[in-house]
Amino acid sequence: MPAAPPSAAAPRRDSPRTPAEPYAFTRSEFLAGTGRAWGGTTLIIIVVWAVLTGGFSLTVGSVMILLASLPAVAIGSPGAYGIGRLLRRSPRVRVHLVVFAAYGAAIGALTTALVVPAFRRGSAVLEVSPVFFLVNVPLSAVGVAGAWLVTMRRARRVDVGGLDAGTEKPDADARFEDELDERYRVIDPRQRPRG
Template sequence: MTETGAPPASPRRADAPYAFTRTEFLGGVGRAWLATTLLLVAAWGVVTGGAGVFAIFVILPASAVALALGAPGAYALGRRLRSSPRAGVHVAAFASYGALVGSVTTVLFVLTITRDPNSSWLALGLLLVNTPVSAIGVAGAWLRTAQQCPRVDAGPAGAPNRRGDPDAAVEDGIDERVRVIDPRQRPRR
């Protein structure tokens, strides 16, 4: 909110259709973390026939590390792509980035837990699940966030967009109080 109480102006313009605010970025990061974490728990539950639900005790700390490692790169990637008008480019880039962060985090955790550099068979098995699930979680979160931003720009359904003109709401209130009603016109409700 600005000092006038109006929401801040949208960062999206014709030359930067996928620009974002800090709040939108943080919401997207939170959405990516939650979606990926839940998808990983579900995927390991399916792969192990239900026993993998206990993997949540490894997935939660690993996902927190992935969040800390991945957020700065996601911000840089989003800033780099903000002028690209093609959503498919963004989805592919964030899917690739999610796969990369998921893979690096998986390998780091395998090395941390086993403390054995020869445990590549374990890392490979985990990567077969974690990499595509991470890609889907991050790309899906980007897509959901990107779809939500124009709706926020538009405001409530049927309401005109006042984000660019904070004085418009005040002016509309004045117009409503002093407008002359034609006797043939129905009053507004």
């Protein structure tokens, strides 16, 4: 999955991305990525567990997963920030995806090992069913890597002017309608015609 080279388009003035650091990021981009990783991964895990249990534990399971996701995001965010800073010079998207997927899997495994026993009234980590790991670990990997990819693509589109949060895109229909209004507006006889 090749990405457009960072120098293909002139980046916006306030963009942290340069040819030397093609995947640098701002604090707000990092926070948006963290939110996407948390929300996306949590939602994926809730949906998959609902399907696996036939919807049986949708309400209780959702609450448990949401509670378990809070320590995961608290534990995982600092490491994700560090990884992002270390990889900001690497131009290969695949490297970022593999590293963030591995990191997401590690956080998923750690969270599952620590939180599931707490919900099961203090049973040992070794007694946690392998099914929890088989579901949570790969979904965490996909969620974290997917959040990085979405955040990176969005930042790149903002850089080239495709997504400008502060400005509206010109509306071709509105411009055409304004031209028609100007061309066919009724002129008051007392008003001088425009020329």
